[in-house]
Amino acid sequence: EQLGISESSVCKALKKNCSKRTNCSGVRKTSARDNKQLRKIAVSNRFKSTSELTDLWNKQTGADVSRSTTYRRLRELGFKSRVPAVKPLLNKKQMEKRLKWPKEHGEWTTEDWQKVVFSDDSPTQPQSGRPHKMNECGQWSLRCIVPVWWLPGEQY
Template identity: 30%
Template sequence: MPPRRKLNEFERERAVAWFQDGVPKREVARRLQVSISVIVRLVQRFPATGRVQERRRPGRPKKTTPREDRLIERLALQTRTASSSIIRRQLRVATNTNISQQTIRNRLHEFSLRSRRPAVRPRFNPAHRPARRAFCRRHVRWTRQQWSQVLFSDESRFTLNHNDDRLRVWRRQGERCIDATVQEKVAFGGGSVMVWGAFSLHHRTPLFHVQGNLTGLRYRDEILRPLAVPTLQQMGPQAVYQDDNARPHRARVVNDFLQQSGVNRMEWPACSPDLNPIENLWDELDRKVRGNHPPPPPRDVQHLYQELQAEWQAEWQALPQRIFTTLVNSMRTRCVECQNSQGGYTHY
């Protein structure tokens, strides 16, 4: 919520003059861009006091001046990762003002700045942004019908036991380390499994468990030939296959096979998971499976996967159609947002 704007003396006099001229209070508030309650209190106070100045407020006065407040905001915006202690030290060097770290945080809160976890995104090299911008420029005018002909695919690695910072616990003071409020951490996430899947607006392939390293030959023989190509044939001659630039996907045997099979393949910019809607689908699938099962104890990864494999398949097939419709329809917005950021990051 933005900080409440205070009227200066000239604006208060103007507000009283407008009100005396018959301008409604709501219109006065709109002209000055303040809450109507500010104008109501002002016009109620003026007949009693005959002045527009605010009454002297009780309480402790601020230890910083408006100039120092603006400096605190500027220091935080110049270095977004600077802690309150660093900003406090920089302010003391610049103005010889010694205030607490909590005061620094209070001033930043007044400017609507909050400490948050940074968004995690791939690192771009100089070639990535132009490639992303070019891709979005080519596809930003695609219709929903055109996007409905794209089969989006990807692999995802599911860690069987991890803390994704979504877990919260209810606890009282002094209960931080009791068993009921501790999230146990298992080395390397307790193991992981990799699955492959693909979907379009009206089609979805079965999930495929990728065991071991995925090579170009395995990608062709175990995924493309039995799963992806038949689905593309069901979609019709206008179907387009999308996969990323992982090394197995761009192997020569894979390129030759797709060309011989007559598959239309979409050119995909590197480091662009935010443009691929299947990433959101993996997150939804992970939430559903974890919602049905507590984190498993450390055991054999293969045994755990066999226990969860049927449920992953069932949850994948049970994902409602509205999710697929929403994700496919979001492609135009993704392209617009990426193009507006000059090929930079999007919120997806």
């Protein structure tokens, strides 16, 4: 009090400057090489859960990392867990027709599009319980689609 500084300010300054720990984050259990291996595992096993990826990674590297460490490393590598798209399986001819149609109608005005009725007889299922997959942000691939076969109006 003789200096005009409160006791709490002195304590905060001492704690800040006299920390016994030089680095608050612990020592990383994985190296850059281990992380590259995890990337390969995640890309080749997109539909595996984080727990399954952890088991594969631990077996291949001989490390003993937790599921949460695996999840953090996947996020650092740019992966994100996503629900795979569920789409009907199309052959090449059907894909070509689907690409051709919007090209033919690309010059339509907003008024033209307002006259179109889009219908989809397939049911919607929020929170369908489908498995997630690991995917790099901004990446899309045909391998990441779950093909479905159903008749219109039926649950799949």
